[in-house]
Amino acid sequence: MADAPSGNADNNTAEAFLQGGSLRHAPGPYFGNYGGRWMPESLIAALDELEETFNKAKDDPEFRAQIDDLNKNYSGRPSLLTEAKRFSQHAGGVRVFLKREDLNHTGSHKINNVLGQALLAKRMGKTRVIAETGAGQHGVASATAAALMGLECVVYMGAEDCRRQALNVARMELLGAKVIPVTSGSQTLKDAINEALRDWVANVGNTHYLLGTAAGAHPFPAMVRYFHEVIGEEARAQILEQEGRLPDAVCACIGGGSNAIGIFHGFLDDPSVRIYGFEAGGDGVETGRHAATITLGKPGVLHGARSYLMQDDDGQTIESHSISAGLDYPGVGPEHSYLSDIGRVSYEPITDSEAMDAFRLLCRTEGIIPAIESSHALAGAIKVGQRLAAEDPATASEKIVIVNLSGRGDKDVATAAEWFDLLDKDSAESEIGKEGEQL
């Protein structure tokens, strides 16, 4: 790590944690050597304004009350913690519990963040929000929050994704948002972020950039985490109430890493809880077609933060690949890079094939259709459960593993039907599935 002048921060903090210090509520801008603000000067004033507004809001009981009310009466929180008894039999016989973010309004954890940021946009007097989206989930969530709060909403989406995700484009438009296809660069999620940043530079006076994951320039990583911390807080309280003890392991999938950092946060300071993040291994990390940023990337700067990054020897961003559009991003949130370096969280790749096997398994054992993103966490939980069982077969049935089921799989039905060859060859749905449409 020759390019990290403050190289001792990692070790010091890790040391402090081992001696009983806290990893929770890390305020940024830096997480060890990661994070920061690698951004054009033009946007620094807006980031400062956002940081100040966020810090004031956090300490304002009225803001907390607004968030709590929306979480309860709009999103449907707290989300359930469901024991998956039949699924557990395939995970070494340990007890697997699902944190049901799939039951939230709009079908995933994304709603937690967009409601919080839309409230902040209103506090800053901004009348317009912009967002990036890959498959459309964050775009739909942003359009939802904008509709609820009467904000103008523009969503940037890769042109290819717009074509493949025509129904999600329609959803956003039904909710009153304008979707702008992005034709620059590789026309993927990262280019949608680039285009949103260009819009923000030009319109920062009336516009808030509603970034969808716990990445980007400070204060985004710490702020997005804050709005998702409710996942981990609920899960921790629920398992203590239901089982009277902490879990042995917590599993989540990682793209940019917002659902993961949300659930991890609740358990970071519990040394007995092993924490696992599962990245998209795509066709397999050895093939080069993957999105396993921490597993194989190198530290670099992209979209405002220093973090692990998929890049070539010239520092050019490499395109990522995953069957799951929500994990198909070549970067990762800086706090994850830090938690990996200090060894608090283990990050491992899960291939498309492993994820899809877990997807079908949950459908058939529990009657729950998970998002393909979340299926990476389920596949990881199977491995973790089997390892726990191997360590001590006698106590396997007492072990508890919590999986963050970050979203529901309704959007993924066509992809799954194509994957499992469930469609008649001539059906319209088959044609849609080939194009990667997610209903």
Next chain:
Amino acid sequence: MAQTAGKAQMTSKSAAAIDKARSQGRAALIGYLPAGYPSVEETIAAGIALAENGADLIEIGIPYSDPVMDGQVIQAATTEALAKGFHVKQVFDVVAGITSKTDAAVLVMTYWNPVVRMGVDEFSRRLAEAGGAGLITPDLIPDEAAEWMEASDKYGLDRVFLVAPSSTTERMQRTVDASRGFVYAVSIMGVTGARTSVSSAAKDVVAAAHAAGAERVCVGLGVSNADQVREIAAYAEGVIVGTALVAAVRDGGVDAVAALTKDLSTGLARESAQAKDGA
């Protein structure tokens, strides 16, 4: 850092080029070209044409996969250069090719990750060896620049940070203090690209930079013709033209670059003798 500042004053190639223009009663002209567009050889030829037709400083851009501060014309050019196989190390060939044939100060404009990847010290050493004057860094702010401050001192390179209409007084001061060679004043809130008129914000940004102690402030973003150059030359030490030159390369090659540079340079002269007050 007093020792550093003293050294900086002596070694800044950009400051020398701007001061030379000032001594001639005019603002300096800074022209931007993306390296490797349409080829490394043609970038060198276009750079030489820039210098021979009135540019005092030349800004060579490194094509990058995620150019968030660039508009469509420059994006299209750099995307093409990358598609043709441009490699970052070739920027040193471009810099050496121009500095070996002209007296222009040649800076490299780069997003930060390619520098991080090569290593800040290694990149700086090779840039200095190629005869480069320094770096313009659109997504690096002084707050994150500790390593670059050290390397630029070690190799005697200029560090050109950007200031914007949105910069607070405090940030303006910090950025001016961290800069060497000149300060790059962003004329508008937006990305690169030709615009029909110069934003009124530009003059205010320059005045704020001067007030913070900057001796050399150059204005960029949206400047594309001699009339705009003339307007800016009245209050800034230098004028930066990018997109219009890239479009000239695209549409007419080296000859078009030469013709546009010649035309742009007609706008540099200051109308009164006040231009000579060294500030």
